[in-house]
Amino acid sequence: MSTDDLMEIQQLLGRYALHMTRGDIDGVLAVFTPDGTYSAFGDTYGLDEFPTLVAAAPKGLFLVGTAVIELPENGETDGNTATGTQPLCFIDHATHAMRIGYYNDTYVRTADGWRLRTRAMTFIRRSGAHDSGRPHAFERPGA
Template identity: 80%
Template sequence: MSTDDLMEIQQLLARYAVQMTRGDIDGVIAVFTPDGSYSAFGDSYGLDEFPALVAAAPKGLFLTGTPVVELSGDSATGTQPLCFVDHASHDLRIGYYNDTYLRTAEGWRLRTRAMTFIRRSGAHDSGRPHAYQRPDA
């Protein structure tokens, strides 16, 4: 396991959190592979859907913890804790991301990111189905 690889992945994930906090969708998309996807709310979304998905999401602080990463050559998997603080109400959402990473010519990138929310009941789930409505095609 290379320390350089781990640091690069940690910086990649830090860029994701900072860009989400700033509302910089281009910066968020840049941390993914071209075929990357985000999963939540019972569905998976490609990069072409990110602008609408992020626009519909609450705004606030994406505070992430150090990920646990398992490297395997030019790919890796990981889990990263998240605490989201809504900017207006300061309500919290907590949970974790389950990720896959791929080493590309541009460096490490997220290939998939799946959100799991932790509820007050203690349940872990991917969110309410249809919390985000895709535009009609």
């Protein structure tokens, strides 16, 4: 993986955080592959559900750290896939209450450049526990 690839992925992740902060769902969806998924709250959501998921979430600042990006462990890669972990501190715009955690990601190079294929949220609790959230925190329509 080249330095250019790493910079492109870092910019991709920066766009995700900025678009989430601004409430720009189209911008957020553009950083994913068409078959991309987001996991949290004990479930995995396709991009078709992402606008509803984001609309139900608190609004605020998505402050992210530099992602650690790795190639597949087996060393056999065509240079078109990678994984990474990125720390997150979310600050609610109304209360300034914080949520902290990290994203575990998979990336794929597409004709349009690097994109997120999967993004899974892990929350860090005051107890020190790391989990994907409460399953009932988001109700799917019709559930």
